[in-house]
Amino acid sequence: MSSTSQPLTRSSVLNALPLIAPYIHTTPVVTSTTLSSLSTPTTGPRLTLFLKCENLQKIGAFKIRGATHAIARLSDAELSRGVVTHSSGNHAQALSLAAAEAGRRRGIAVPAYVVMPAGSTPSKIAATRGYGATVTFSGPTAAEREAVVREVQQRTGAVLVPPYDHPDVIVGQGTVALEFLEQVKAMVAAGLDVIVAPCGGGGLLAGIATACEGTGVRVYGAEPREGADDCVRGLKEGKRVEAVKSSTVADGLRTPVGFNNWGVISNPEKVHGVFSVGEEEIMEAMRLVVERCKILIEPSSAVPVAVVLGNPEWRAEIQRVFAGREEVRVGIVISGGNTTIDKIIELFSKKTEKEA
Amino acid sequence: MSSTSQPLTRSSVLNALPLIAPYIHTTPVVTSTTLSSLSTPTTGPRLTLFLKCENLQKIGAFKIRGATHAIARLSDAELSRGVVTHSSGNHAQALSLAAAEAGRRRGIAVPAYVVMPAGSTPSKIAATRGYGATVTFSGPTAAEREAVVREVQQRTGAVLVPPYDHPDVIVGQGTVALEFLEQVKAMVAAGLDVIVAPCGGGGLLAGIATACEGTGVRVYGAEPREGADDCVRGLKEGKRVEAVKSSTVADGLRTPVGFNNWGVISNPEKVHGVFSVGEEEIMEAMRLVVERCKILIEPSSAVPVAVVLGNPEWRAEIQRVFAGREEVRVGIVISGGNTTIDKIIELFSKKTEKEA
Numbered sequence: 001m002s003s004t005s006q007p008l009t010r011s012s013v014l015n016a017l018p019l020i021a022p023y024i025h026t027t028p029v030v031t032s033t034t035l036s037s038l039s040t041p042t043t044g045p046r047l048t049l050f051l052k053c054e055n056l057q058k059i060g061a062f063k064i065r066g067a068t069h070a071i072a073r074l075s076d077a078e079l080s081r082g083v084v085t086h087s088s089g090n091h092a093q094a095l096s097l098a099a100a101e102a103g104r105r106r107g108i109a110v111p112a113y114v115v116m117p118a119g120s121t122p123s124k125i126a127a128t129r130g131y132g133a134t135v136t137f138s139g140p141t142a143a144e145r146e147a148v149v150r151e152v153q154q155r156t157g158a159v160l161v162p163p164y165d166h167p168d169v170i171v172g173q174g175t176v177a178l179e180f181l182e183q184v185k186a187m188v189a190a191g192l193d194v195i196v197a198p199c200g201g202g203g204l205l206a207g208i209a210t211a212c213e214g215t216g217v218r219v220y221g222a223e224p225r226e227g228a229d230d231c232v233r234g235l236k237e238g239k240r241v242e243a244v245k246s247s248t249v250a251d252g253l254r255t256p257v258g259f260n261n262w263g264v265i266s267n268p269e270k271v272h273g274v275f276s277v278g279e280e281e282i283m284e285a286m287r288l289v290v291e292r293c294k295i296l297i298e299p300s301s302a303v304p305v306a307v308v309l310g311n312p313e314w315r316a317e318i319q320r321v322f323a324g325r326e327e328v329r330v331g332i333v334i335s336g337g338n339t340t341i342d343k344i345i346e347l348f349s350k351k352t353e354k355e356a
Numbered sequence: 357m358s359s360t361s362q363p364l365t366r367s368s369v370l371n372a373l374p375l376i377a378p379y380i381h382t383t384p385v386v387t388s389t390t391l392s393s394l395s396t397p398t399t400g401p402r403l404t405l406f407l408k409c410e411n412l413q414k415i416g417a418f419k420i421r422g423a424t425h426a427i428a429r430l431s432d433a434e435l436s437r438g439v440v441t442h443s444s445g446n447h448a449q450a451l452s453l454a455a456a457e458a459g460r461r462r463g464i465a466v467p468a469y470v471v472m473p474a475g476s477t478p479s480k481i482a483a484t485r486g487y488g489a490t491v492t493f494s495g496p497t498a499a500e501r502e503a504v505v506r507e508v509q510q511r512t513g514a515v516l517v518p519p520y521d522h523p524d525v526i527v528g529q530g531t532v533a534l535e536f537l538e539q540v541k542a543m544v545a546a547g548l549d550v551i552v553a554p555c556g557g558g559g560l561l562a563g564i565a566t567a568c569e570g571t572g573v574r575v576y577g578a579e580p581r582e583g584a585d586d587c588v589r590g591l592k593e594g595k596r597v598e599a600v601k602s603s604t605v606a607d608g609l610r611t612p613v614g615f616n617n618w619g620v621i622s623n624p625e626k627v628h629g630v631f632s633v634g635e636e637e638i639m640e641a642m643r644l645v646v647e648r649c650k651i652l653i654e655p656s657s658a659v660p661v662a663v664v665l666g667n668p669e670w671r672a673e674i675q676r677v678f679a680g681r682e683e684v685r686v687g688i689v690i691s692g693g694n695t696t697i698d699k700i701i702e703l704f705s706k707k708t709e710k711e712a
Binding site: 028053055060291293295297337341342344345348 | 411412643647650693696697698701705
């Protein structure tokens with residue numbers, strides 16, 4: 001990536017938003033009476049839930065924010081050599097689209113190179129190519145992947161835009177919180193008390209925490225317990241967990257928290273806690289959001305919903321912090337919606353069989 | 357219903373919107389590059405699609421508009437005797453919620469009575485009761501249903517709010533078009549050229565046509581071909597078809613067009629055409645909207661999408677009317693999202709089995 005990058009401060013996020021706003025959607029915020037009452041415990045303040053629908057964002061996920069911001073900060077000379085990343089998920093499509101759109105705006109060709117592990121889902125390979133990217137395959141380990149990225153860089157001079165572990169990416173993802181806070185204020189003058197976001201590589205969570213600094217809004221992270229709760233474990237041990245092995249249904253979160261991201265997330269003044277939930281809870285939360293809020297979400301997006309619906313430690317934290325309050329306004333970032341009807345059939349038919 | 361009712365004019369719809377706006381959601385409008393390009397034929401103008409998401413409306417469907425409007429026009433004295441309707445679908449929940457909310461606002465109890473055919477879906481019965489309504493069962497025919505409604509009216513003095521065949525309901529549904537036109541104008545100054553909406557009982561379509569009068573926006577209806585294309589057949593024969601028998605997947609549209617509605621829809625200056633699509637096309641359109649637009653829709657909402665994606669007569673009409681234009685901006689009203697993951701599994705697994 002370019003030698004300069006933005007400091008991880010709220011003002012960097014405030015500067016980032018106008019740079020990317022013309023090229024992304026201001027996604028809607030939806031509410032649900034049912035979800036709000038289901039998540040309210042029998043004692044303590046009533047919860048009112050607001051969902052920020054980044055599943056309705058371009059490419060179906062918040063990832064376009066970080067990619068568009070990172071690219072916006074590169075010069076025409078840098079961009080004409082191209083951008084490269086390693087990702088088999090939403091970031092691959094985000095960077096490919098952001099590169100193509102920046103190229104059109106600036107009147108130059110911006111090649112995008114994406115390194116994916118061999119055997120990636122054909123529909124994801126096709127979607128990434130559909131945005132004009134060149135896809136190269138690598139072995140499954142981080143070392144093999146990075147070797148291929150270096151080879152592409154040496155050959156083309158392309159700038160690496162990592163999927164989450166870079167300040168410009170983190171700051172770009174943080175813009176979602178600025179929009180969210182403003183949108184809820186327009187709906188309810190008092191605004192949000194809390195934001196809960198999923199935590200995989202941690203770009204989204206770190207960005208939101210950076211954006212919320214000094215606003216008084218408390219920021220919480222949510223992880224799948226099954227293998228990918230590296231952040232919860234790392235916080236307990238006071239040390240970043242550097243690798244995860246997980247087959248959680250929340251496949252977007254099967255990633256350890258990145259180095260830059262950890263710096264933000266492990267700061268208790270920025271992120272006020274990270275909580276984990278089990279697979280059944282994630283599935284149930286996904287079903288509820290799809291059926292009650294009428295939006296398609298990917299399993300990773302159900303993770304913060306599951307925390308709010310019933311993680312006992314999170315509940316205790318809210319009751320402690322907001323003791324005596326009548327209502328707490330909880331914002332949940334719905335990170336993406338990249339799944340399919342066939343995948344839903346696979347996920348939920350399995351569940352039904354198991355129950356039977 | 358009350359002895360007075362609104363004339364079916366655009367100004368009635370303009371008057372209705374501020375009466376109901378505080379109690380309904382201004383649902384978002386979403387766009388999809390993929391859907392727009394899929395629906396653009398190889399010749400003629402490029403189509404740009406805008407989807408008005410009434411699936412994100414209260415109770416998950418546009419029906420809350422008509423119910424809220426009809427109730428807003430009743431006096432406290434009338435409301436305190438209650439409202440009654442026959443519906444096993446979205447109107448049942450809409451009227452129940454609108455009655456409960458009007459009661460809270462006016463500080464009176466507003467009983468809601470809903471007559472459903474015996475054997476209605478348990479989840480729909482439960483949802484209607486969940487809003488506080490009293491559910492009474494009837495036989496399956498229109499005559500049996502109406503007899504039970506009359507019995508409730510005689511016993512309670514409740515006002516009948518029919519699901520679609522009443523001017524106040526039609527005018528209420530039409531408010532969706534006012535919002536839609538304004539929202540698209542804020543996105544693209546030139547605004548919508550066309551609105552396509554599903555047609556079952558015809559309340560939504562007649563309301564939209566009434567709202568669009570004099571705006572220059574052309575309004576089209578969409579029906580399932582399998583049995584429920586009564587409107588298409590009626591228009592051909594110059595006579596309203598009074599009963600339908602259909603097992604179309606678009607179960608919200610298994611209804612003949614109502615009397616008042618027919619008056620609007622059969623007027624070629626108000627509704628510029630009604631088009632029908634087959635079951636496979638409806639399913640494919642539903643899959644596309646769910647997967648590409650990331651929203652949950654019920655099969656009935658996929659019907660206008662299927663028309664825009666490929667009904668040859670509709671395409672010919674657009675090419676004729678907009679000959680020489682580069683772009684046509686097409687608004688589609690997504691009428692509702694009341695379905696479940698289990699229902700999706702049932703619908704789409706069957707399809708896969710059939711294909712195999």
